Amino acid sequence: MVDQPSGAAPEEQLRLFLEEARHVYHDVNNALAPVLGFTELLLEDQDMLAETEQLKHYLELIHGGAEDALRIVGNLRKFYRPEG
Amino acid sequence: MEQRLMERVRTRPETPGPPVPRVLYVDDDPRAVELFIAQVGREFTVATATDGPAGINILASSEPFAVVVSDMHMAMMNGIAFLSRVEGKWPESVRLLMTGQPDMNTAIQAVNEGHIFRFLIKPVMRGGLLEALRAAAKQYDLVVARRVLLEQTLRASIKAMSDILALASPAAFGRATRAKDGISLLLDHLKVSDRWEAEVAAMLSQVGCVSLPPETALKIYEGQELEPAEKLMANRLPALAEQLVAGIPQMGGVAKILRYEDKRFDGGGWPEDRVRGRQLPWGSRALKILLDYDTLVAAGQEAQGALDTMRDRLGWYDPSLLNVFAKTRGAEKQTEVIQELLLKDLLPGMVLAEDVRTSSGMMLVGRGAEVTPALSERLKNLAARANVIEPVRVLTKQSMRP
Numbered sequence: 001m002v003d004q005p006s007g008a009a010p011e012e013q014l015r016l017f018l019e020e021a022r023h024v025y026h027d028v029n030n031a032l033a034p035v036l037g038f039t040e041l042l043l044e045d046q047d048m049l050a051e052t053e054q055l056k057h058y059l060e061l062i063h064g065g066a067e068d069a070l071r072i073v074g075n076l077r078k079f080y081r082p083e084g
Numbered sequence: 085m086e087q088r089l090m091e092r093v094r095t096r097p098e099t100p101g102p103p104v105p106r107v108l109y110v111d112d113d114p115r116a117v118e119l120f121i122a123q124v125g126r127e128f129t130v131a132t133a134t135d136g137p138a139g140i141n142i143l144a145s146s147e148p149f150a151v152v153v154s155d156m157h158m159a160m161m162n163g164i165a166f167l168s169r170v171e172g173k174w175p176e177s178v179r180l181l182m183t184g185q186p187d188m189n190t191a192i193q194a195v196n197e198g199h200i201f202r203f204l205i206k207p208v209m210r211g212g213l214l215e216a217l218r219a220a221a222k223q224y225d226l227v228v229a230r231r232v233l234l235e236q237t238l239r240a241s242i243k244a245m246s247d248i249l250a251l252a253s254p255a256a257f258g259r260a261t262r263a264k265d266g267i268s269l270l271l272d273h274l275k276v277s278d279r280w281e282a283e284v285a286a287m288l289s290q291v292g293c294v295s296l297p298p299e300t301a302l303k304i305y306e307g308q309e310l311e312p313a314e315k316l317m318a319n320r321l322p323a324l325a326e327q328l329v330a331g332i333p334q335m336g337g338v339a340k341i342l343r344y345e346d347k348r349f350d351g352g353g354w355p356e357d358r359v360r361g362r363q364l365p366w367g368s369r370a371l372k373i374l375l376d377y378d379t380l381v382a383a384g385q386e387a388q389g390a391l392d393t394m395r396d397r398l399g400w401y402d403p404s405l406l407n408v409f410a411k412t413r414g415a416e417k418q419t420e421v422i423q424e425l426l427l428k429d430l431l432p433g434m435v436l437a438e439d440v441r442t443s444s445g446m447m448l449v450g451r452g453a454e455v456t457p458a459l460s461e462r463l464k465n466l467a468a469r470a471n472v473i474e475p476v477r478v479l480t481k482q483s484m485r486p
Contacts, residue, residue, distance in 0.1 A: 001172070022185070026157070029184035030113060033207035037119040040209055061115050 135162030258450025307383025
């Protein structure tokens with residue numbers, strides 16, 4: 001996590017941004033893995049839709065992954081809206 | 085959640101046919117672990133761990149895994165460190181690394197340090213994952229099959245050589261079997277786990293005997309004095325045995341033991357070179373003791389008398405090994421029982437406690453020989469043509485009794 005990017009010099013700001021982007025890239029990839037993975041399985045295998053308990057559990061995992069992705073991307077906000 | 089994972093692993097439908105490859109997946113993200121099981125659990129037996137040390141524990145405490153897949157970024161031990169350890173202890177398991185951040189450094193490190201088979205980038209879709217796992221499982225099968233084939237070929241070749249010796253020269257084979265049993269006892273006593281070479285060398289210690297005229301071989305077996313010309317032939321036996329196995333891959337250590345099997349601890353005897361003392365392989369030092377003891381006992385000495393004679397031969401034997409050997413002579417009898425049986429009642433695994441002879445005195449099989457299917461066949465054939473003295477005394481190892 002990078003704090004107070006606005007207080008740093010422009011070059012330093014750029015370095016911090018790139019560093020943060022690297023983390024975001026990694027974390028978003030991880031967060032989206034269950035979203036894409038489980039939706040792919042459910043679309044390919046219709047039988048899975050019939051197993052309600054399991055389906056519900058998979059939807060929770062998908063939902064959790066999407067929420068994580070949203071939170072991670074939110075970390076970038078400080079770079080374009082420092083005062084906010 | 086752990087509970088639910090285990091249930092899913094166990095409920096994977098059992099399909100008939102070839103064994104299902106075992107895959108270990110290590111990732112500290114619980115969602116990734118569940119996804120992995122959902123993606124490939126129908127085709128592979130999947131075990132999972134949420135950090136490297138737990139993964140090592142699973143590998144150490146269960147059957148071998150064909151494939152080990154690890155996430156890269158984990159708190160306790162990263163994926164490359166984990167897979168390097170896996171390679172060190174379970175080199176046959178094929179390793180895959182999965183990461184959400186493919187950068188050049190990680191990839192280079194994974195290949196150079198983890199020697200990985202495939203590098204997978206998250207998110208991984210099912211098709212790509214299955215394809216990678218199938219290729220990895222196939223690679224594992226090839227590696228294992230090659231090792232098993234080599235081991236079996238080697239073991240069967242040694243067995244065949246030893247069986248041929250049993251048929252061609254029962255006396256020499258009996259002597260080799262006694263030497264092998266003696267080596268095994270010594271190794272038990274010294275709690276040595278790496279015993280393969282010394283035991284094989286003992287089994288092959290007498291193969292040179294096939295080059296001897298039968299009467300000379302018999303003299304050696306019965307511990308009689310040899311003529312000068314016969315002594316020269318006898319001195320050549322270790323070198324002959326060495327040459328016979330030298331061309332077989334992985335038998336270099338065995339060949340060296342055979343080369344020095346008759347060499348004295350102080351460097352005297354054959355072959356004439358400067359090798360002496362602890363430069364002699366352990367197996368050679370042990371064989372010298374066992375074979376000389378065998379000769380003395382064959383010549384009519386009691387066990388204690390033979391040991392005393394050997395202790396008087398200063399410089400001939402490794403002194404500490406001779407002491408251990410003296411102790412094993414006491415332990416030997418307790419594990420075996422002697423029975424008198426007719427030839428038709430002999431079972432494979434039994435050991436002849438006396439020579440099998442015809443009523444005219446011709447020796448058919450030497451004492452110490454283990455009954456094998458080939459030997460039992462030979463005895464039956466011989467018994468049909470000659471008067472064999474029955475019953476014969478046999479040693480039955482305690483564990484063999486019902």
